[in-house]
Amino acid sequence: MKNKVLLLTGEDGLEDTVKPRLEKLGADTTKIIALNVLKDENDEEHSLSLQKHIPELEKLMEEDADIGMVIIDPFSSFAPTLDTASDNKVRAVLTPLDRMAQKYGVAVILIRHLTKSDRSKAMYRGLGSIAFTAMARVTLLVGRNPNNPDERIVTISKFNLTADLPAVGFTIMEDPEDKQGVFKWLEGADAQRVKNLKPQHLITTEDTGEQMTALDEAKEFLQEYLADGAMKSYDIQTQARDAMIADKTLGDAKRSTGIVHRKINNITFWGLDKDQIDTKKKQIEKVVQEAITTNYATDANENDGIDSKVKFVQGELK
Numbered sequence: 001m002k003n004k005v006l007l008l009t010g011e012d013g014l015e016d017t018v019k020p021r022l023e024k025l026g027a028d029t030t031k032i033i034a035l036n037v038l039k040d041e042n043d044e045e046h047s048l049s050l051q052k053h054i055p056e057l058e059k060l061m062e063e064d065a066d067i068g069m070v071i072i073d074p075f076s077s078f079a080p081t082l083d084t085a086s087d088n089k090v091r092a093v094l095t096p097l098d099r100m101a102q103k104y105g106v107a108v109i110l111i112r113h114l115t116k117s118d119r120s121k122a123m124y125r126g127l128g129s130i131a132f133t134a135m136a137r138v139t140l141l142v143g144r145n146p147n148n149p150d151e152r153i154v155t156i157s158k159f160n161l162t163a164d165l166p167a168v169g170f171t172i173m174e175d176p177e178d179k180q181g182v183f184k185w186l187e188g189a190d191a192q193r194v195k196n197l198k199p200q201h202l203i204t205t206e207d208t209g210e211q212m213t214a215l216d217e218a219k220e221f222l223q224e225y226l227a228d229g230a231m232k233s234y235d236i237q238t239q240a241r242d243a244m245i246a247d248k249t250l251g252d253a254k255r256s257t258g259i260v261h262r263k264i265n266n267i268t269f270w271g272l273d274k275d276q277i278d279t280k281k282k283q284i285e286k287v288v289q290e291a292i293t294t295n296y297a298t299d300a301n302e303n304d305g306i307d308s309k310v311k312f313v314q315g316e317l318k
Contacts, residue, residue: 002068002105006060007034008048010077020180033060033067050078054096061104070101073111076127084128085228087235094135110136114143114203133158134242143202145169145194151186157199166195218245218253223272226259230271230280233261 012018014034022029037045038053050072061067072078083089101108113127126132126139133139139158145151155167169186186194221243225236240250254261254270261270262277264284271277 002066004031004033004064004066004068006057006067006070006106007032008070008072008078009034009036010074012073020178021183024175024180025183031066033064047080048078049080050075050093050097051082054100058100058104061100061106067104067106069107069109071109071111075110075112075132087129087131087239090129090131091135094131098135130239130242134239137161141199141202145197146201151190151194153194153197153202155197155199155202167197169194214246214249215252215256218249219257221245222250222253222257222259222270226270226272226276230269230276233268233270236270 007018009018014036018034019029022032035048038048038056039045057070076082076084079093082093097108100106110132112132115127136158137160138156141155141157142152143155145153150173151169151171153167153169156164159165169191171184171186172181173184174180175182185191218240221240222236225231225239237247237250241247245253253259257272259270259272260274260277261268262281263269264277264281265288269277269280271280
């Protein structure tokens with residue numbers, strides 16, 4: 001049985017935070033391989049990038065067949081240059097990660113933060129593209145219990161393996177002796193009390209008692225997705241389907257919100273207003289003109305000299 005965890009952590013220190021928390025939970029830290037940086041052939045440290053270093057992760061799993069889980073916390077720390085709002089670019093990173101998981105039989109857990117908006121449907125409340133949710137087998141939402149801020153609740157916002165499972169809760173209380181947080185699952189009556197909580201309960205700051213209609217959700221989706229500018233209609237429709245918004249409902253929302261559409265270089269774009277469309281048209285014209293002028297396309301992913309001959313710097317948790 002695979003019994004090791006590969007931990008990629010980009011925000012918490014290994015010695016002062018990660019290791020003490022694991023020890024407090026009784027974890028066998030000899031089974032945890034912690035990675036945070038890479039070293040090149042000149043012994044210089046570089047950040048691990050999921051956009052470049054999947055082959056190095058695969059090599060590590062080939063060397064240690066006991067690795068059964070990969071935790072990436074948070075995803076954004078290991079894809080710093082990725083446009084996480086772009087469906088296609090996110091899928092380009094997640095697809096090889098998915099292939100790696102299937103090839104080596106490992107479970108991959110991606111952790112990402114929530115947007116600051118409190119109006120969104122839970123399924124697309126995660127920071128970045130809906131592609132994160134679409135490609136995941138299971139999506140969990142963790143947040144404070146609205147009825148008891150000392151409790152955290154784990155709910156399922158997407159689960160395509162079986163029927164929805166009940167929510168579970170936990171607390172993190174400070175140990176007065178060493179000031180470290182102590183994790184504890186809710187049990188008995190407390191567990192029963194929170195089991196019916198849903199993802200929407202955790203992200204809604206005010207309970208109005210009203211339920212959003214499918215059309216309202218589609219309108220909100222368009223307003224948020226197009227907030228930063230016009231987008232390709234194909235990308236919008238793809239992400240809407242991933243958010244379980246029907247094509248007809250999306251079309252009705254488009255008409256009722258006055259979404260503007262126009263073909264630019266034979267590609268249809270949608271925008272919240274004419275100004276967004278005009279801005280997108282100017283951006284595309286500029287790119288085309290620059291390509292014509294220079295007569296070549298610049299490779300944005302130029303090799304920076306650290307893609308080859310890299311080795312992992314593993315955190316000492318033993």
